[in-house]
Amino acid sequence: MHGLIHRSSVVFIAGMVAAVAACKEEGPAQGDDTTASEPGTSTGTTAEPPATSEAPPTGEPTTTGSTSTSTSTSTGEDPGTTGGTSTTGEPIDPEEFWDRGDIPPANNVMTFKFLNRTNGKFDDSEVFWSFKSGDISELHSIAEQPTYDMPANASGRMYFYICAAGEPIHCEGDPSDSKYFDFIEHTIGPNTYNGNTTRVDAFGLKLALLLHCADGWEAIVGENYQTFMDDREVTFQQFRDAVPAEFRHLAEPPFAPFRIVEPGAGEFGEGGVYADYYADFVDQMWAANNLQVAKPGPNGSGLAAHPNLSAAIFRHVGAEPGTFMPDGTLAIDGFWDDPSKFYTAAPANYYAKFWHDHGFDGKAYGFPYDDVGSYSTYISHDDPEYMLVAIGW
Numbered sequence: 001m002h003g004l005i006h007r008s009s010v011v012f013i014a015g016m017v018a019a020v021a022a023c024k025e026e027g028p029a030q031g032d033d034t035t036a037s038e039p040g041t042s043t044g045t046t047a048e049p050p051a052t053s054e055a056p057p058t059g060e061p062t063t064t065g066s067t068s069t070s071t072s073t074s075t076g077e078d079p080g081t082t083g084g085t086s087t088t089g090e091p092i093d094p095e096e097f098w099d100r101g102d103i104p105p106a107n108n109v110m111t112f113k114f115l116n117r118t119n120g121k122f123d124d125s126e127v128f129w130s131f132k133s134g135d136i137s138e139l140h141s142i143a144e145q146p147t148y149d150m151p152a153n154a155s156g157r158m159y160f161y162i163c164a165a166g167e168p169i170h171c172e173g174d175p176s177d178s179k180y181f182d183f184i185e186h187t188i189g190p191n192t193y194n195g196n197t198t199r200v201d202a203f204g205l206k207l208a209l210l211l212h213c214a215d216g217w218e219a220i221v222g223e224n225y226q227t228f229m230d231d232r233e234v235t236f237q238q239f240r241d242a243v244p245a246e247f248r249h250l251a252e253p254p255f256a257p258f259r260i261v262e263p264g265a266g267e268f269g270e271g272g273v274y275a276d277y278y279a280d281f282v283d284q285m286w287a288a289n290n291l292q293v294a295k296p297g298p299n300g301s302g303l304a305a306h307p308n309l310s311a312a313i314f315r316h317v318g319a320e321p322g323t324f325m326p327d328g329t330l331a332i333d334g335f336w337d338d339p340s341k342f343y344t345a346a347p348a349n350y351y352a353k354f355w356h357d358h359g360f361d362g363k364a365y366g367f368p369y370d371d372v373g374s375y376s377t378y379i380s381h382d383d384p385e386y387m388l389v390a391i392g393w
Helices: 011-022 225-229 230-242 247-249 279-289 307-315 348-356
Strands: 111-115 127-133 137-140 147-150 154-164 181-189 192-197 206-213 218-224 381-382 384-392
Touching: 111 127, 127 147, 127 384, 181 206, 192 206, 192 218, 192 384, 206 225, 206 381, 218 381, 225 384, 230 247, 230 348, 247 348, 247 384, 279 307
Parallel strands: 111 384
Antiparallel strands: 111 147, 127 137, 127 154, 154 181, 181 192, 192 381, 206 218, 206 384
C-alpha cells in the first residue's frame, strides 16, 4: 500500500502546528531565504504544506513543507470560466467539469467531492481515493463513496488510484497497490485550508482542485482542462516532444507508462549522465554575483538555505551581476514578477516548465522551490466549505 517516507527535516511539523493555530490566509511570498529543502526533499516553515519528495511509498502520512506561501489570485470571482477542447472538438464546459451537485454540508471542517474525469476510460468503481490520519484509514472508490467529510489534520496526504477491472497486474487485489497513482497535500485547521497539488516527485495522474469558501472565494489549481481532455498517451508524447533530449527519458520506460518522473529520479541524479547539467550555469551565476555560498551538487541539489538561488538555477535566470548578494540573498525587488523570462534557454528545468505550461494560470509545483515568486499550486483560505478534486487519466 502506498504510504509516505521523506528524507526531510522535522522542522515542518512545528510549522504546520503554527499554521493550524494561526488559521489565517497567507499572502503571496517572494521566496524569502528561510528554512528550505533540496530538490527531491522538502522542509517546513510556517503555513504551507507544499510539494514533497517521495521515497518508496510505505509508512504513515506525513508531509513536509517549503519556503513561502504563494496563494491563489482568485478574489471571489468564478475561476476557470473558459475551457479547452475535448478530443471530439467540442468545447469544455467548466460548470460541467466541476460538478457541484450533491455536496453534503460538512460536520467537520469541509467536504471533499471526487470527480472522475478520465473521459469515460474508467468507471467510478475503478477510480479510488484514500486518506489516513491518526486512527482514520479510508479507502473507497468514487462509486462507493463520492464525498468525504474532512476533519482538521496536519501534514496530510490524500492518494488517488486507478484500478481497472481485469488488470490485476497493476492492483493485485488492493487498489492502493496500483502503479497508476498520485496524491495531493494539505494542512487543514479548524477553519482554514492550506494545500496543493504537486509534480515535485512525478506525474502519475492528472489532478485539479477547486476550493470554495464561505465568503465566495474560489481557486482552481492543477492540470488545465485541455490536459484533462487529452489521452494519457498524448500527454506523455507531448512531454517528450516539448522537452530537450536530456529530459525525454523521464517519460519513457522504465518510468512510463506509469509515471513521468522528476529529473533527479532519472539521469540528473548523483552518478547520472546529466548530473552536472547545471554546472556551467552555476559557475556563471556564482562568478557574476561573487556568491560565497557553497555551490549545489548534482541536479542543483544542496541549496536548502537558499531557495531563491535554487529557483534561479532551475528557471535559468539570475546570472547577471547584482542579482544576488554574496550571501545568496536576492538583491532585486520584483525579480520574480515576470515569468516570461523563465526557462528561456538551457540549462533549465524543462520538466517543471512542461507542468507550468499545462497548469491553470501557468502554476505548478515542478520543483521544491516553485513557490518562490508565487508560481506554485499552493492555495490557502479561511472558512473552506468544499473541495472538488478532479482525477484524470
